[in-house]
Amino acid sequence: MAHSNNSLVTGKFSGTLGKELVFREWDGKTVVAKAPKRRKGKPTPExxxxxxxxxxxxxxxxxxxxxxxxxxxxxYAAVLKPRQNVYSRALEDYISPPVIKNINTRNYKGKAGDKIVGLAIDDFRVVSVRVEIYAADGKLLEEGNAELSFNGVDFTYTATQVNNGLAGSKIKAIATDVPGNEGILVVSL
Structure with a gap:
């Protein structure tokens, strides 16, 4: 890919030249690239x-x-990466689901009021984290929204039910981002 600082030769070229070259302006420069070719055949399922x-x-x-x-x-404009516009930033956010990095159950002993803490990240913003607690037999004991900290990635869930059979229980955290993508992590106790 060639770059030009809008010289006398390339000027402010824009568009396709002979189905071989594509000229476009990017970040104040004229960029020259090979023209894309049409794909032959049907796409694979993936x-x-x-x-x-x-x-x-x-x-x-x-x-x-x-x-x-x-x-x-x-x-979105406030968190643009270099050479990115609002459209590409929003598209990237839609394609990238949030990730629950960890669930810390060290302070969860199966009592009401115990805290479950975790970390949920997204390339833009995590808007909510839902926590579900399952008994060893798979029965849902409780569920609810965790409280997000001011940084938007740390979350804390306060248990409301007693869980007497702690061994084999599972904690499931579901993070949701602005476009509605979900990231899930399940840990066993």
Whole structure:
């Protein structure tokens, strides 16, 4: 890929030249790249799934840009990476689900009021974390929203039920980001 600082030769070129080269302006420079070729044959099931995911992500990003309420566009604009625009930032957020990095059960002894603490991260923002506690036999004992800390990644859940059979119990945390993607982690006690 060639770069030009808008010289006398390349000027402010934009578009395709002879189905071989593509000129576009990026970050104040003219960028020259090989023109993409049309794919032959049907996509594999994995490719079709990826294409559909990008189509939906693209619609999400366009919705953010076109929304008269500019708050989300401004929020994405505030965390742009170098050479990124609001559209690509929103698209990236849609494609990247949150991740629960850990669930700390050290202070959970099966009593009401015990705390379960964890870390949930996202490339933009985690909006909620839901915690479910299951007994050793798989029965749901309780569920509820964890409290997110001011940094938006640490969460704390306060148990409301007694869990007498702690061994074999499971704690499930579900983090949700702005587009509604979910990241899940389950730990066994």
């Amino acid at each position: 490719q079709a799934e990826t294409q559909e995911k990008f189509l939906i992500a693209s619609r999400y990003a366009r919705g953010i840009i076109r929304n008269p309420d500019r708050s989300m566009a401004e929020a």
